[in-house]
Amino acid sequence: MTQETPAEPSPAPSEMSVPKGRPTLRDVALLAGVSTKTASRVVNGEGGVTAAKVAAVQQAVAKLDYRPNFTASSLRRANGRTAAIAAVLEDVSNPFSSALHRALEDVAHGRDVMIFAGSVDEDPQRERSLIHAFTTRQADALVVVPASDSQRYLASEVNAGTPIVFVDRPPVGIDVDAVLVDNHAGAAEAVRHLVAHGHRDIGFLGDLTSIATARQRLLGYKESLSDHGIRPAPEHIVLDLHTEEAAQRATHDLLTGESPPTALFTAQNLVTIGAVRALRQLDLHHRVALVGYDDFPLADLLQPPVTVVAQDPAAMGRLAASLIFRRLDGERWEPTVHFVPTRLVPRGSGEILGPHAAKP
Structure with a gap:
């Protein structure tokens, strides 16, 4: 059986405190009261270490939340x-x-x-x-x-x-x-745009409600309609859509119902793509207005081009x-929230006039 090399006495574990900053293997060894070489053997699963010292090192690893560095040393910088x-x-x-x-x-x-x-x-x-x-x-x-x-x-x-x-x-x-x-403000702007083009029956197709941004966009939609004195029909709000396929099915069902909306606000880019497919399948893409949240490739080349609230x-x-x-x-400051503005990009689909549009 391989014998470990004797090491200089180290402070007892009880005498050590948890170090500040990311813990190193040396910190583990000091806390466990063993040599760095012994700590390395335990961490790497090598033999030749007594059970008592294995337990001490494992306890130190857990206490320090030590994570072995698997990155090749040749890739590391001097700092x-x-x-x-x-x-x-x-x-x-x-x-x-x-x-x-x-x-x-x-x-x-x-x-x-x-x-x-x-x-x-x-x-x-x-x-x-x-x-x-x-x-x-x-x-x-x-x-x-x-x-x-x-x-x-x-x-x-x-x-x-x-x-x-x-x-x-x-x-x-x-x-x-x-x-x-500001997802709330971006959604509200989309609704204002549709209302300004004569729509009051505006459907909402949203992402998973477990996502904070999806909830914020739903709230922006509802509050903007309320600001215009409009109460959305519950059946016009479809939630928890996260794929193009799910959005396409939901849009098809919404637009073939008894009282379909005249406009749609789709609150995520994949949801928008699914809605566009359903509109074209039903030949309603020139009759039902659409504003999507998030831009996506080729949105400007569709017919009609898709109006979006674009993030950056x-x-x-x-x-x-x-x-x-x-x-x-090395700069230091208090953690801060930085906001990047959205912008409405009118391209055609969001400008299809609704039944309440002002007469020319």
């Missing part, structure tokens, strides 16, 4: 950074997420930094797994579009000084920078990257 930022996005195939990712990548490229990205697919467990994988590999910073209803589990990263920026959705349970848009994911990504690099460069 201990990995030159890598992790982006945890909703769905990298979605036009919004891909534009956000590309903006992050463009800024990082100028700093010789890599962007590693993954999709959470609205799955809180997948969000946590991705973040754990990235932080285990010692990512220098995190950009997060969350799916979970609380991100308190990131407190150890915040306390360790890891720069974190939330994008599109606000953080819950932790105090970090965020880059958002590229600007959001650039701002998020700027905040990350300022933090990494």
Whole structure:
């Protein structure tokens, strides 16, 4: 049986306190009262360590929330950074997420930094797994579009000084920078536009109500109608749509019902695409007005071109990257929410006149 090398006496575990910042293997060894070499053997699953010392190291790992650094040392810089930022996005195939990712990548490229990205697919467990994988590999910073209803589990990263920026959705349970848009105001503007073009029966097709931005857009829709003295018919509000196919079916059912709306507000880009397909299937695309939230590729080439409330994911990504690099460069400030404005882009579908339009 291999014998471990004797080490200089270390302080007893009871004499050690939890270090500030991201814990190192040396911190684990000091807390466990063993040599760094012994701690390394335990962490890497090697033999030659007594059961008592294995237990001490494991307890120290748990107490410190220590994460082994699996990043190759040849890729690390002299300052201990990995030159890598992790982006945890909703769905990298979605036009919004891909534009956000590309903006992050463009800024990082100028700093010789890599962007590693993954999709959470609205799955809180997948969000946590991705973040754990990235932080285990010692990512220098995190950009997060969350799916979970609380991100308190990131407190150890915040306390360790890891720069974190939330994008599109606000953080819950932790105090970090965020880059958002005013979803309520954007939805209200879409409704005002449709009302101004003579519509009072305006249907709403929304994303998953578990998503904060979806709830904000629904509230903006309702309150804007209320401001115009309009109460929406309950059957004209369809929620929890998250795919083009689901939105297409819902739009078809809505427009073939007993009292179909004369206009639609679709509150997410994939929902808008599904609605456009249903409108064309029913040959109603020149009769039913449509305003979508979020732009999407080729929206301006459809007939009619699709009117949208456009976010600017590229600007959001650039701002998020700027905040990350300022933090990494040593700047300090109180965590702040930064808003990027939306804009209404009238193209044709939202300007189809309704039954209450003013006569020429």
